Amino acid sequence: MCGIYGYVGKLDAYNEVFNGLKLLQYRGYDSCGIAYLSNNELKIVKTVGTIDNLPKIKIKCNLSFGHTRWATNGAVNYDNTHPHISFDKRFTVVHNGIIYNANEIKLALQNKGINFYSNTDTEVIANLLASLNGDVDERIKSLFNHLKGTFALIIENEGALYLVKKFSPLNILKAEDGIYISSDVSSLKTGQLYSLKDYDVIKIKDNQILPLSGEIAFTKYNNCIQNYSLNNFPHFMLKEIYETPTAIENTYNYLKDIDVSPYFKNIKDITLIGCGTAYHSCLIGGEVLKKLNFNIKTELASNFTLFKKINKHHLHIIVSQSGETADCIKAAENIKKFGGKILVITNEAKSSIVKFANHIILTKAQKELAVASTKTYCSQVFAFILIAKKLKNANYTINIKKFKKSLTNYIKNSNIISAAKMLSKLDKTILIGKDIDYLTLLEASLKIREIDYIYTIPIYSGELKHGTLSLIDNQSIVLSLNTDNVANKLSNAINEIESRGGKVIKFEQFMPKKYYKDFSCIYSIIPFQLFSYFIAIEKGYNPDMPKNLAKSVTVE
Amino acid sequence: MLKKLRPTIGIIDSGIGGISILNALKAKFKGGNYIYFADNLNMPYGNKSAKFLKNRVNNLINYLKTNYLTDYIFIACNTASSVLKLADADVIKMQFDTNYTYLVTPLTKQTLQNINVVADKTLAKLIEKHIFNTKALNRIIKYHVNLHKLNAMDCFVLGCTHYELVYDLFKKYCPNSKIIKNSDFILKDFNMNFETNETSILFLQSKSSKSYIQKLKSLVED
Structure with missing residues (x-):
C-alpha cells in the first residue's frame, strides 16, 4: 500500500511534495516522511500520523520526495517511517509494496556486518543497493533479480532520482514547472504523463528523464485538483454521501449511450469478483443479473484462483473503485492466463486493472477521498442495475433529473x-x-x-x-x-x-x-x-x- | 569512515569435498561469512555430463549471488571447474597445470587436454560414504594407490577436493611421493581485505537431510 510522491523542478520542492502527499493519504496515513535536497545535502523529516504533523519548512530546494505509509512490514513508529537510508548514506529509498524475500536478504546483509535500524523491507532495499558491487545504474537494474514481491520505488543517489516499478503503480509527469512523480495519476497536475510499466527503470538527473530499461512514451494529461476541497462540509465522507446523486447522474449520462449487449453476447456464466465494498456491490449485481437467466457466481478477489481454461461463454466482471486493488489485479492476471473474458467496472479510467479488461464500464463518481466508500458503492450498484435493465430492454431510460432530485431531497431530509x-x-x-x-x-x-x-x-x-x-x-x-x-x-x-x-x-x-x-x-x-x-x-x-x-x- | 563489510564467500561442491577449501579459507583469513552449497542431490559430479554440469553450476552461482549476495564464489570441485567457462571475476574455479600429473574423476579427464591424468571412477563416492570410517578409508586408499601405482610416482596432484580430505592417508601409502592439493594453487593467489574476525558458516544442500548437514559440520576444522 502506501503512497509515494516526488518533485524535481523550479518550484519549492518540499512544499510540492507536502501537498502531493496530502492527496495520497487515502493510501495510508500511519506515518509519513519527506526527503529534500538542500545545499547538496539530503535532509529527512518524518512523523507518525498524517502529513499535517510534518513541519512546514520554507526552504529553497529543487528536489524532494516523500512517502505516506500504511504499515505492512514493521510496527507504526518513527524508525519504520520512510524514507530509509542505506548504511553508507548513499541511497535513500521510499517504497510502495511488499518484498517477500526481505528477511532472507536482511539475514545475508546482517552476516556481512550491516546493522538495521528498522523492521521494514525498505531499509533492506537501501542496504542491498549499498552492498552490491558495480555501477549505480546497474545495481538498480539488478533489483529485479534480487527482490521478490511488489515494489514502486523512488531512490535517491548523489542528486539523481531513480524510479523503479514492479506491480505497484508509479507515474511520472512532465509539467512546465518541473517533473512530478506519484503513485496515483489523480494527484498529478496537467502535463505530459507516463505511467511506468513493470520492470521500467527511469533516472532523473539534471531535469532530464532517462529510461534505463524499457521505452517511455508521454501522453497529455489534464487534471483539476481543486475539486478535492471540503466545500464547507466537515468531512469528506459526508460530502461524498451528498455527492451520490451527482455521481449517479454522471454514471447514467455516461452509460445511457453505451450498448452493453455485445459484452454479454453468448454469455451463459458470469463470475463477479471484488473486495470489501466492491464485493458487496458484486453481490447486488449478481442478484439483478441472475434474473436475466445467467448462471451467477460471486467471488472475493483475495480468494479467487483458477486452474483450468475458461470457456468462451463465461464472463468475469471485476469491480474495483480505484482499479489498483492488488487482489483484483492478481485475479485479472489469473483469468487472462486461462483465456477468460473480463469486464472491469471501475472509477479510474487510467488505473492498472484496465489493461486486463476486454471491456470497461466506468462509474463516474469522481474522486472519493474518505476511506469508507459511499458514493462509489452507490454508483457501482446503479451501474449494475442499469446494465441489467438495458440488457432486458435496450431502450430503457429513466428521468435522471427527477431521480437525482428525489435522492438529493432524501439525503438532505x-x-x-x-x-x-x-x-x-x-x-x-x-x-x-x-x-x-x-x-x-x-x-x-x-x-x-x-x-x-x-x-x-x-x-x-x-x-x-x-x-x-x-x-x-x-x-x-x-x-x-x-x-x-x-x-x-x-x-x-x-x-x-x-x-x-x-x-x-x-x-x-x-x-x-x-x-x-x-x-x-x-x-x-x-x-x-x-x-x-x-x-x-x-x-x-x-x-x-x-x-x-x-x-x-x-x-x- | 564506514567499516568494511565482511565478504560473503560461496563454496559449491557436489558433496563434502569442498570442505577442504572451506577449511583452507578459514585458516588463511581470520573471519568471514561462508555459504557452503552441497549439491548432494547430484552427487557425484564425476559421472554427470558436461552439459548438465555447466547448467547446474551456473544456476547455483546465480542462486547464491541473488539470494545470499556473495562477493566471491569458489567452484570447489575440479570436475565442475574443468567444464565451466566463466567470465565473472568473482567466481573462482580450480585450475590445472600441465607440469603435473593429476589424480581426477573420469569427467575431468575427458575435458583436460595435454595434461597427465590418472582417472578414478569410484574413489570420490567412496570417500564421501566412508569419511568417518577410518578402517574402511585406509583399505580404500591403499587399494587405489596400488591400483593406479601412485606410490611409484615422484609427484602427483589431488585433482578432486574429496581426495584432499584424506590427504594424510595418501601420504601414508605414498611416503616417497610429493603430493599436492590442487586447491593450494588458487588459495595462494586469493586475497580479500576486511576487518573482522567473526566467522559464520551457512550450510545449504539440494537434497534435504539433517544427518548430511551434521556430516558437513563435523568436517569443519576449528
Missing part, C-alpha cells in the same frame, strides 16, 4: 442522528434482513465496523433463532431492514428479539414513501452510510481516516 446517538454507546450490534436487503446489510455492517469500530453481525432474519439469538439481552440494539415493508417479513425475528428485551431500530422508517423501486438498494444503503458517519462523530472518531485502514488496497 434524513433524520438519523438520534438513532446514531443510541448505537454509539454500544460496542456490538446485529443487523437483520432478508433477500436483497441482507446484501445491503452486509455493506451497512462493513461501514459500521470500519469507521465506528463496532462489532457487527449481519444475518438473515430467519437464521437468528439458529444460534445468534443467544447474543440478545436487554442491552442489545438490533438494526433491521425491510425495504418493501411487507408485513410479517421480519416480524417473527423482531418479536423474538423484543421478547428477550432487545431493541430494534427499523431502518425502513428512514426511507421516503415514494422512491424509484428499481433502485431500492441505493435508497436503502444511504441511511446506513449516514448512520455510521454520525456514530463516528458521536464517538469522536475521524470518519475519513479510520485507524489501520487505507483507501486503496494495493497489497495482496
Whole structure:
C-alpha cells in the first residue's frame, strides 16, 4: 500500500511534495516522511500520523520526495517511517509494496556486518543497493533479480532520482514547472504523463528523464485538483454521501449511450469478483443479473484462483473503485492466463486493472477521498442495475433529473442522528434482513465496523433463532431492514428479539414513501452510510481516516 | 569512515569435498561469512555430463549471488571447474597445470587436454560414504594407490577436493611421493581485505537431510 510522491523542478520542492502527499493519504496515513535536497545535502523529516504533523519548512530546494505509509512490514513508529537510508548514506529509498524475500536478504546483509535500524523491507532495499558491487545504474537494474514481491520505488543517489516499478503503480509527469512523480495519476497536475510499466527503470538527473530499461512514451494529461476541497462540509465522507446523486447522474449520462449487449453476447456464466465494498456491490449485481437467466457466481478477489481454461461463454466482471486493488489485479492476471473474458467496472479510467479488461464500464463518481466508500458503492450498484435493465430492454431510460432530485431531497431530509446517538454507546450490534436487503446489510455492517469500530453481525432474519439469538439481552440494539415493508417479513425475528428485551431500530422508517423501486438498494444503503458517519462523530472518531485502514488496497 | 563489510564467500561442491577449501579459507583469513552449497542431490559430479554440469553450476552461482549476495564464489570441485567457462571475476574455479600429473574423476579427464591424468571412477563416492570410517578409508586408499601405482610416482596432484580430505592417508601409502592439493594453487593467489574476525558458516544442500548437514559440520576444522 502506501503512497509515494516526488518533485524535481523550479518550484519549492518540499512544499510540492507536502501537498502531493496530502492527496495520497487515502493510501495510508500511519506515518509519513519527506526527503529534500538542500545545499547538496539530503535532509529527512518524518512523523507518525498524517502529513499535517510534518513541519512546514520554507526552504529553497529543487528536489524532494516523500512517502505516506500504511504499515505492512514493521510496527507504526518513527524508525519504520520512510524514507530509509542505506548504511553508507548513499541511497535513500521510499517504497510502495511488499518484498517477500526481505528477511532472507536482511539475514545475508546482517552476516556481512550491516546493522538495521528498522523492521521494514525498505531499509533492506537501501542496504542491498549499498552492498552490491558495480555501477549505480546497474545495481538498480539488478533489483529485479534480487527482490521478490511488489515494489514502486523512488531512490535517491548523489542528486539523481531513480524510479523503479514492479506491480505497484508509479507515474511520472512532465509539467512546465518541473517533473512530478506519484503513485496515483489523480494527484498529478496537467502535463505530459507516463505511467511506468513493470520492470521500467527511469533516472532523473539534471531535469532530464532517462529510461534505463524499457521505452517511455508521454501522453497529455489534464487534471483539476481543486475539486478535492471540503466545500464547507466537515468531512469528506459526508460530502461524498451528498455527492451520490451527482455521481449517479454522471454514471447514467455516461452509460445511457453505451450498448452493453455485445459484452454479454453468448454469455451463459458470469463470475463477479471484488473486495470489501466492491464485493458487496458484486453481490447486488449478481442478484439483478441472475434474473436475466445467467448462471451467477460471486467471488472475493483475495480468494479467487483458477486452474483450468475458461470457456468462451463465461464472463468475469471485476469491480474495483480505484482499479489498483492488488487482489483484483492478481485475479485479472489469473483469468487472462486461462483465456477468460473480463469486464472491469471501475472509477479510474487510467488505473492498472484496465489493461486486463476486454471491456470497461466506468462509474463516474469522481474522486472519493474518505476511506469508507459511499458514493462509489452507490454508483457501482446503479451501474449494475442499469446494465441489467438495458440488457432486458435496450431502450430503457429513466428521468435522471427527477431521480437525482428525489435522492438529493432524501439525503438532505434524513433524520438519523438520534438513532446514531443510541448505537454509539454500544460496542456490538446485529443487523437483520432478508433477500436483497441482507446484501445491503452486509455493506451497512462493513461501514459500521470500519469507521465506528463496532462489532457487527449481519444475518438473515430467519437464521437468528439458529444460534445468534443467544447474543440478545436487554442491552442489545438490533438494526433491521425491510425495504418493501411487507408485513410479517421480519416480524417473527423482531418479536423474538423484543421478547428477550432487545431493541430494534427499523431502518425502513428512514426511507421516503415514494422512491424509484428499481433502485431500492441505493435508497436503502444511504441511511446506513449516514448512520455510521454520525456514530463516528458521536464517538469522536475521524470518519475519513479510520485507524489501520487505507483507501486503496494495493497489497495482496 | 564506514567499516568494511565482511565478504560473503560461496563454496559449491557436489558433496563434502569442498570442505577442504572451506577449511583452507578459514585458516588463511581470520573471519568471514561462508555459504557452503552441497549439491548432494547430484552427487557425484564425476559421472554427470558436461552439459548438465555447466547448467547446474551456473544456476547455483546465480542462486547464491541473488539470494545470499556473495562477493566471491569458489567452484570447489575440479570436475565442475574443468567444464565451466566463466567470465565473472568473482567466481573462482580450480585450475590445472600441465607440469603435473593429476589424480581426477573420469569427467575431468575427458575435458583436460595435454595434461597427465590418472582417472578414478569410484574413489570420490567412496570417500564421501566412508569419511568417518577410518578402517574402511585406509583399505580404500591403499587399494587405489596400488591400483593406479601412485606410490611409484615422484609427484602427483589431488585433482578432486574429496581426495584432499584424506590427504594424510595418501601420504601414508605414498611416503616417497610429493603430493599436492590442487586447491593450494588458487588459495595462494586469493586475497580479500576486511576487518573482522567473526566467522559464520551457512550450510545449504539440494537434497534435504539433517544427518548430511551434521556430516558437513563435523568436517569443519576449528
